[in-house]
Amino acid sequence: METNICIAGFGGQGVMTIGKFLAQAVTDSTELNTVFFPTYGAEQRGGTANCFVVIADGEVGTPKADFMDDLIVLNNPSLNKFIDTLKPGGNLFINDTIVTDEIKRDDINIIRVPGTEKALELGNGKVLNVIMLGAYIGYTEVFPVDVMWSTIEHKLAKKASLLPLNKAAFDLGLEYGRKNK
Amino acid sequence: MERVLMKGCEAIAEAAVRSGCRFFAGYPITPQNEIPEYMARRLPEVGGQFVQSESEVAAINMVYGNAAGGVRAMTSSSSCGISLKSEGVSYCAMARLPIVYVNVSRGGPGVGTIQPAQQDYHQATKASGNGGFRMRVFAPATVQEAVDMTYAAFDYADKDRNPVLVLADGVIGSILEPVVLPPQKTEEEVAAIKDSKSEWAAVGHQLGSRAWINPGGWDNILYENCNKDADAMYQSWADEAEAELYKVEDAEVIITSYGISARISKSAVDALRAEGIKAGLVRAKTVFPFPNKAYDAINYDICKGIVDVEMSIPAQFVDDVKIAVDGRAPITTVLRSAGNMLSKGAIIDAAKAML
Numbered sequence: 001m002e003t004n005i006c007i008a009g010f011g012g013q014g015v016m017t018i019g020k021f022l023a024q025a026v027t028d029s030t031e032l033n034t035v036f037f038p039t040y041g042a043e044q045r046g047g048t049a050n051c052f053v054v055i056a057d058g059e060v061g062t063p064k065a066d067f068m069d070d071l072i073v074l075n076n077p078s079l080n081k082f083i084d085t086l087k088p089g090g091n092l093f094i095n096d097t098i099v100t101d102e103i104k105r106d107d108i109n110i111i112r113v114p115g116t117e118k119a120l121e122l123g124n125g126k127v128l129n130v131i132m133l134g135a136y137i138g139y140t141e142v143f144p145v146d147v148m149w150s151t152i153e154h155k156l157a158k159k160a161s162l163l164p165l166n167k168a169a170f171d172l173g174l175e176y177g178r179k180n181k
Numbered sequence: 182m183e184r185v186l187m188k189g190c191e192a193i194a195e196a197a198v199r200s201g202c203r204f205f206a207g208y209p210i211t212p213q214n215e216i217p218e219y220m221a222r223r224l225p226e227v228g229g230q231f232v233q234s235e236s237e238v239a240a241i242n243m244v245y246g247n248a249a250g251g252v253r254a255m256t257s258s259s260s261c262g263i264s265l266k267s268e269g270v271s272y273c274a275m276a277r278l279p280i281v282y283v284n285v286s287r288g289g290p291g292v293g294t295i296q297p298a299q300q301d302y303h304q305a306t307k308a309s310g311n312g313g314f315r316m317r318v319f320a321p322a323t324v325q326e327a328v329d330m331t332y333a334a335f336d337y338a339d340k341d342r343n344p345v346l347v348l349a350d351g352v353i354g355s356i357l358e359p360v361v362l363p364p365q366k367t368e369e370e371v372a373a374i375k376d377s378k379s380e381w382a383a384v385g386h387q388l389g390s391r392a393w394i395n396p397g398g399w400d401n402i403l404y405e406n407c408n409k410d411a412d413a414m415y416q417s418w419a420d421e422a423e424a425e426l427y428k429v430e431d432a433e434v435i436i437t438s439y440g441i442s443a444r445i446s447k448s449a450v451d452a453l454r455a456e457g458i459k460a461g462l463v464r465a466k467t468v469f470p471f472p473n474k475a476y477d478a479i480n481y482d483i484c485k486g487i488v489d490v491e492m493s494i495p496a497q498f499v500d501d502v503k504i505a506v507d508g509r510a511p512i513t514t515v516l517r518s519a520g521n522m523l524s525k526g527a528i529i530d531a532a533k534a535m536l
Contacts, residue, residue: 020357027186027359034186036357039296061448063356063441066524 001057003142004065008050008082009074009095011040014129018072019051021133022142025151026055030143037063048077055142070140072132074115076101093136095128111139111180118172127169134173139180184359189324189349190215192360193283194223196331197255199365201374202281203229204254206243208236208262211295212351213285216257228368237262241269241282248278249394251375251382253335257283259351260293260301263309270344271310272396275407279338279378281331283347285354288520296520297351299440302497305348306469313408315415318346318469320439322447324358326466332363339374341414342381348468350492351520352441415470423466424475428454432461434532435479435510437502438490439465442523446490449528459483460532468498476505486535487512490528494518511535 005022009015016038023036038051052064071086072093073079079099086092088107097116113135119128130152137148149170156162187195194216197205205224207217217233224231230247234240240256247254258266263284273280286301288294305318317337321327327349334345366374378384383392398404425443428450429435436446443464453460463475479487487510489499496514506512515531517523 023357024186027184034359036186037352038355059447060358061451062445062525063352064522066526 002060003055003070003140004068005053005055005070005072006050006068006082006085007053007072007074008048008078011047011049013049013074014126015049015074016051018129018133018136019053021148021151021155022053022055024155025143025147028151028154029147032057032143033060035060035063039064048081050078050082070136072136073099074128074132075099079103091139093132093139095132111135111177113173113176115173119169122165122168122172124165127165130166130169131173131176134170134175135177135180136173138174138177140177145174182361184361186357187324187360188215188357189327189353189355190285191219192324192328192362193257193331193347193349193354194219195362196328197281197335198223198227198229199363200253200332200335201366201371202253202255202335203227203371204244204247204252205229205256206232206234206240206254207256207258208234208240210259210262212287212297212354213257213259213283215354216283216285237265238269241266241273244280244282245269245273245276245278245396248273248280249276249383251378251384253279253281253339253371253374255281255283257285259285260287260289260298261291263301263304267310269310270316271312271314273344274310274314274316274411275312276394276396277342277411278344278394279335279342280344281334281338281347282344283331283349286348286350288518294520295351297355297441297492297522298518298520299350299442299492300497300518301348302468302491302493303500305346306471306501309344309346314411315469316344316346317341317418317467318348320348320465320468321353322440322444322464322466324353324356325360327353328360328362339378343411343414348440350441352522418470421467422470422472422474424472425462425464425466426475426478427462427464428459429461429463429478430480431459431483432479433459433483433485434488434535435461435463435484435486436488436490436528436532437463437465437476439468439498442490442492445523445525446528449525449532452525452529453532458533458536465498465501468501471501471505473505476502479506479510481509484510486510488528488531488535489514490516490523492517492521492523
């Protein structure tokens, strides 16, 4: 088993955090191997940011595979840049609120999540990434939901006041993921 | 053993501290900034010293000074920054100072890109400065290997009294992977390491038994004798070259590489095997000394060709492969450079074309 995931969006949307949380959960709570590979330009906010996560039961080879099993896109440029790297039958998770470009493939599964909209409804646009992460775990169950949440909880330990907001965002995402199965 | 998720650069820095490194000087450059950043926080915790120097030249000379004082000392940089350190590394080699330095290499030549590449191979293995000195050069393919090699590098440096280079790349430096960290040397062990150097190090001697840390001199005969001693040491390393042989025995096509490229190559070998194609991998773990003997394990009666894979245009690693293979099989190359990643597919296609 080897799952290759690409997460892409604008700098500041929390792309790297999704990838790091996935890799951290794998490291802490499973016997699986993982690699997190970030790529970014020189920009901080507003530039493009993307990262690759590999989850495997054996040795991880290429940190950035030629083709992806799962693609999580948070903005239009990322959709257009990476859509052709998704394997036939692969899963595309889109932040449906702002990813509005036409998806020119009919051989993939599309999981639409109104991430930005729901994050703003929850009162903080920054939880977009946690919603998308919830949707990803809910749909793929690449590892158990509890494992993911306990990692988020652990990572946010120093900002405990943010836990309820993130829990709400994660659960909302989970629901979208499960609903789309 | 507990595994922790660490970024390559930070894991290298932690491994150095655990190996007893107590001085680091460096100057910022992407993609290795997390090494000095980590050291700035970590070294004071163990009574070590961190200096963000005014330049790469200053950093390597501060490392020279600390190594001369018997302290395990390190610097790091990336590609063009490593070029700036060349003079100081050569001085360390002549003065027979044990230092460790890390090149988290990026695209080049010139200023280069900030993305990963392997374009410093010849510089690393053949001419890291003037004068023809040699060093052990380790090429990690995973974060775990980067940790283990950095940890061991300090022992090799002390054993040889010579610089050691860890030749990483921007991928190894920036990925996060689970690693098992080696044990931290105790303060007593660190002190004992320093004490073991007191015979030659500038640590304060009685009158009449002065320590000379000398990067040069005017006596031609003496100088040549130093070169002969160093050469004998370089020759003695030949049997210590390290390589990984993967599914080589029955291979009809061999992929050969090092560092991050070898890791991608290994997954290409698995993909080829899954298609029923007998592919194998020869991976250099030390690129100096070069593991020539590893290439003798190839069965040249059935091996139809060798694919050299590296993130460098023009190819460089291939020059050493040619010497090791010595005409026993044809060699082709799969190359990228300037911060562009290799694709597994391109390696698979090249391997199939050899059959």
